[in-house]
């Protein structure tokens with residue numbers, strides 16, 4: 511079967527020129543959106559609408575540091591398209607976050623919500639900072655300052671934030687408290703990923719990894735691989751990566767590699783996952799306790815059945831795609847594989863389950879959290895897990911079938927499924 515990829519050689523060259531040294535997530539996303547919109551039969555005006563967020567706010571946040579000085583932080587909140595409903599998506603605290611990245615991430619949130627059939631468009635936020643070098647007090651003041659700065663454009667019926675890289679339920683709690691104070695009423699539906707006692711949902715903490723696990727279960731069936739005993743390599747040991755390692759270990763797969771920002775651990779006979787889970791810190795760091803570490807890039811190239819990038823973007827690129835020795839790549843992280851690398855993996859017969867499908871479990875349970883907050887009635891962990899399973903299996907099968915029917919790779923198929931809802935809603939509203 512001939513599989514079509516949205517990346518043409520001249521477009522790759524065009525991308526290379528635009529990238530000016532970095533792998534530009536926004537430009538490559540726009541290329542696939544263009545192709546998906548065209549394949550769905552919409553005109554160029556629809557592409558013009560959907561290729562950029564409708565709104566991106568840049569804010570400056572003064573924070574008093576523990577030593578008495580004032581630091582000014584830069585933050586962003588980007589809202590891609592609100593035709594379907596309020597926008598939704600996480601906030602990352604990271605030294606390298608930038609406006610283009612947040613814009614791309616907000617587009618991906620629209621696609622994820624479209625795939626999981628949630629009544630949302632996509633949003634995303636970020637603050638340039640390194641929380642690993644900040645005290646709890648500084649983090650609290652920064653989180654509250656960010657909410658005050660973006661308060662005009664967010665809210666339970668406008669745009670609903672959530673956790674992402676280096677943010678967690680404590681940060682969500684401070685943000686919710688700040689918003690509730692500003693609005694002078696308790697607003698649990700303003701943000702998801704909260705502690706359970708503040709209206710968080712059972713199963714949200716593990717939801718992203720659960721969703722990835724379900725995608726792995728479906729992908730191995732398609733490839734005729736047995737999960738029991740399959741070798742798995744996971745890049746990143748934070749919320750997504752560490753729970754995934756636990757679930758894979760429990761399922762009888764052999765986790766032979768994990769990593770964090772400092773390096774990677776590899777053991778072809780299988781790592782002691784329970785020990786690593788016990789020793790990791792709240793930022794998903796554990797390799798600093800070991801001397802025998804390899805680099806993240808070396809880990810990605812190890813032979814395995816299943817490779818899961820679960821850390822940051824642009825990890826599998828034109829440079830290393832030929833040296834990936836996995837049968838299946840499941841993207842738990844946002845944007846870990848470039849377009850050029852997607853094409854190479856596809857040509858090499860490696861099944862790639864794209865980020866906007868594989869990592870949709872997080873936002874799906876965030877939606878369940880918001881529904882529970884709105885109705886004031888809460889579900890058990892089993893109820894949440896069952897609802898999530900249905901959404902993930904249905905999403906996987908829809909995209910797999912779309913890729914077979916249209917003879918396109920799984921990423922383009924996922925974009926076609928994901929963008930359809932925003933496009934239809936924009937059309938019905940008479941915008942395009």
Ligand SMILES: NC(=O)C1=CN([C@@H]2O[C@H](COP(=O)(O)OP(=O)(O)OC[C@H]3O[C@@H](n4cnc5c(N)ncnc54)[C@H](O)[C@@H]3O)[C@@H](O)[C@H]2O)C=CC1
Nearest residue numbers: 675676718746747748749750770771794821843844869872
């Ligand atoms: N937390 C969630 O609900 C969701 C997360 N994701 C995506 O999953 C990925 C991981 O997110 P979380 O686990 O939530 O973050 P986290 O903050 O809990 O953990 C991040 C992990 O990545 C590692 N890391 C950071 N920089 C790295 C680098 N340069 N090289 C290698 N590893 C590095 C950290 O050491 C840590 O182990 C991100 O791409 C995020 O956008 C996607 C959907 C939902």
Ligand SMILES: O=C(O)CCC(=O)C(=O)O
Nearest residue numbers: 599600672674872873876
């Ligand atoms: O839980 C959410 O609302 C969003 C999670 C997120 O930021 C993501 O899927 O990238």
